[in-house]
Amino acid sequence: MDHWMHPGTHIMERMLWDYELLYLKQGELEVTVEHSIYHGLPGDVFLFKPGQRHSIKVKGDAMVDQPHIHFDLFEKHDSGEVTVSFQMKDEMNPSEHAWFRENVLSGPDTILPNFFRLREPLSLEPILFDTIREFQMRMPHYEIRLKALVLELLAFLLRESQWMHRQDEPDQFTLLMEIQRHMNLHANRDLTLDELSQQFHLNKHYLIGLFKNAFQITPMQYHQQMRMERAKNLLKYTRLSMQEISDTLGYPSIHSFSRAFKNKEGSSPSFYRTSLFQHLNPSLNRSEHAISYPPNQ
CATH class of the missing domain: 2.60.120.10 (Jelly Rolls)
Structure with missing residues (x-):
């Protein structure tokens, strides 16, 4: 918690x-x-x-x-x-x-x-806080979702552990971090593989293989994931309209944003926001005391 x-x-x-x-x-x-x-x-x-x-x-x-x-x-x-x-x-x-x-x-x-x-600590936070939120909200079939999120956390840590032991590849590691950072900085717009290839002077097929070997997803999948995480944060923590969120993330229209969000998250952005607020019940916060540290231990 x-x-x-x-x-x-x-x-x-x-x-x-x-x-x-x-x-x-x-x-x-x-x-x-x-x-x-x-x-x-x-x-x-x-x-x-x-x-x-x-x-x-x-x-x-x-x-x-x-x-x-x-x-x-x-x-x-x-x-x-x-x-x-x-x-x-x-x-x-x-x-x-x-x-x-x-x-x-x-x-x-x-x-x-x-x-x-x-x-990259910020890559872990969305998974961890989704896990905590899923436990607190306890929506139908939350147990299945929790198992999936815990496995995702473990996969993340296994990859981190693998990188911690790759001290013989510092140049490759630095390059991948630069590519990842570039995509994070441009999560508010469309980004193409051709652009990445030109930016980092890499063959497209080599770039895909290098990135996927490190992160188990392609560069474009990673970029889309970053955009969706920003979209979810805007839906959760702001009162921006769907059109404003779509514009902020650089989608050509609200329809393309909604379609991309539904393909990734399984529901429309409006349904995601509505269900989030409907199920946020302050009384559920009592559950965290059962598994958190007592403050005066």
């Missing part, structure tokens, strides 16, 4: 029964996982795994915004009973011992680190 921590907050050493993904959006943290100590800065991600000893401490005098989610990779008969642990294993009863999930993200087939310093 999207949760704030006050200066001086210290979550003492504990072990979780499942996984927690914590995104540090604002402020600084000192995080200890087993025998490693990390200095968390805005944009960093921490992944706590079942049975891992860890503690969290707010550094400095500023509030800390640390949206986070708890999840399991396999649904079991007792999944509904598993809560958030603030204990060590020797403080738990036998029933609680049985709640520990298998740590499949530490190998041998899939290994994710406990700490990520993201290259």
